Amino acid sequence: METCVRNGYYEEALELSSHVKRMEKKHNNIPIIKNIASDIERCSNLMLMELIQQLQGSIQLPSCLRLVGLLRRMDVFNESQLRLKFLQSRDYWLQSVLSSIPKDDPYMHISKTIEACRVHLFDIVTQYKAIFPDDDTMLLSTHSSYTGKQADGTLFCGWLNSKIWQFLQLLESDLLKGVGGRIDSLLSQCMYFGLSFSRVGADFRFLIVPVFIRVSLQSFQHSVRNAKHSFHEAMKHFTLSQPLPLLSSTSPLSSLSPLSPPHSLLPYQPIVLLTNSLILAFNDLRSCAPIALAPEVSREVERLLQSTVHDIGEYYKLENGSFTQTEFKAFQQLCKAVAFDFLPYIERCLSTLYPEESVQTIASRSSLSLRKRREEEGGEGKSLSSSSSRQRVLVKVGINAKSLAEPLRDIVPEVFEEHEKEEMAKSVAKLLSDTTTPTIDLSAPTIDSTISTDDSSTTEVPPPTIEQPATEEPTEKPTEEPFEGLTEGEPAVLGGVEGSPPEETRDSAEEDSM
Template sequence: CRNFMRDAEEIACSRRMNSLTLNRHTEILEILEIPQLMDTCVRNGYYEEALELAAYVRRLERKHRSIPVIQGIVDEVRQSSQLMLTQLIQQLRSNIQLPACLRVIGYLRRMDVFTEAELRIKFLQARDAWLRSIQASIPDEDPYFHITKTIEACRVHLFDVITQYRAIFSDEEPLLPADEQPLHEGAIFHGWVLQKVSEFLRVLEGDLQRGVGGRLDSLLGQCMYFGLSFSRVGADFRGQLAPIFQRVAIDAFRKAVEEAVEKFQEEMNSYTLISAPAVLGSSVAAAVPTAQPGSLQPPMVLLDFPPLACFLNNLLVAFNDLRLCCPVALAQDVTTCLEDALGRVR
């Protein structure tokens, strides 16, 4: 009889549990379907709903941490959250505009997986990866084409990234008191901007060394406009452009003068005073033009000495090329180079 009573109580208890489960069937089913619903929301880009589900699962975990089914649901939701995190960061690696950036950073902040400093670093890393992909897609066979497109891409896209960063993150007020703040978040951004400017200057110097023909003045104007546009965000780097263009201009002038000297020496090896001036051809017999008042003209007597006339023409070509981009700081270097060349042709 006692065994019967015990079995009856167990059956009654089991029946009550089954009845309770049946009555709560809808709520239990909703909880069990949370991982699938979370995965669907993440894959379809419904991040707002996915964050609400993740917050609800965290509350469940705090209340029913010991239940194996709840723990399994928590693990699956965490996997979906990791997928959402990857998708959000991947969006920052694309051509994303400011409103979308604000939404993505808002989602990342609500996920609470990064500190404020880490979030800034992640944002800059993702936008930097996208910017590098833009620069890598520019053909580099022609140095002039490569540097002009690089200037355009950096001026437009880098300025957009800086604008996005300043709109999303505020460096005016620290998030923590000075004694609790582990680092100065503003230094992260300023360091990144300095890095991008330094990289651009290296690319500029490399392409200028490869040679851009006689278009140095055009590049200087574009670079100065680039630097001027960055002055609006406190990153004016025009002062660093002058030394680069000075080196390129004086190197081009020295090379042209050296070639003029070498050509003069080659012609002098085969020139005699009784030889015909074959280098200038019919120009010797042509009528001598009259010099305009106040203008500087080479003496016409040079036509009797073709090697010297050719040397003078090459020097004038070098000066004409230098005139397109001639910093005043090069006066001493140009004078020294010209004096050395004239000393070698005496």
């Protein structure tokens, strides 16, 4: 039997083992039979170890069926123990595959982990359902899956829950290490992974979303903290000893795109560092920007900008007594650049990242679906009115650059007054240019006639005529409503081409001129 076991002849080994057991029952008082039975038992243990060892390797479904069938024939485990042993063996192999993945690059590690779990874990599920077809309870408990507790159900359901929980923990750990702005690619892979398990009743995509939301928020908060620290340290060494060239926010360099950073900030190193840090944070968040994070991201940016304005105010309190006239003018330019270039630019970036209309629309849909569900379940007997429901779903998104710049108005009010005058002058100039510049609407008739102040010196020149095809004049002319601004008897221009006046009008004009 030992030779059969070592050579893999397990069928013959089982036949020998069953024959020796029958002999032992008949002749249990014969010492040599007892010795043979003990040797056979030792070989059976060796065979059991080899079968379990093969279950811990890379095998396909036919091999799994054969090995589990041999374990059943050995009659060593009952049904529950056999299922547990199968899951333990396959889990050992899965962990060995996952541990062999290099961990140097977090992105490559989690990407290969997703692929390995998706392929091999699905194979294990398929093998288990084929070997134990009576165990078809595959429903996952949402809360217990992610907290690591086993769901109340079958052994296999609890094991699968633990594997998903382990994967989510590993996913969050690698995402927090940094994946180089490729979080959107990982999100797509994870969603495909969760969708593939829907074929076996274990779709866990709803568990993936909170992980990416937490990671995105923590990453953005970390970037904001670094930006705040860098700005605070730069302000400690910032000086206004030399006159700084101020670039207008309307210069060609700064008007390339609405999302291009204002070049008027270039003379101020702390503001430049803060702007670059926020741009990097926005770009990292843009690849995976959940709508659920819009209020929290807005609050983080607002707190950062409030701290920025406060640091500028503290700088003014410390250096105000030693300011020269040139330095004070440079400080005024700094406040002007922050209030009218930097803060509006950050406001535009945030509104581009999270458009308020889209956020409010999604929030309204979510609130409406939740309210309908509660009404169906009877949780809320009263239905909300449309006006009150709109008020409840409004989500504060974005920042207000004008309100954030108000502390600077108390420091340099003359800068704000000057800016308001400039804006007023621009508005008036634009209004005047719009009213004085004629606009020609080619789709509507226009008036083209000459009004003479002196009948003897000025003669009305009739517009050129256009030859019309000879058609029979209708016996009764249709009445048309005149366009606004037109009077009867005046020539009209249709589509930008003057038409010939009526015959009666031309004759009367010739008599007046004579």
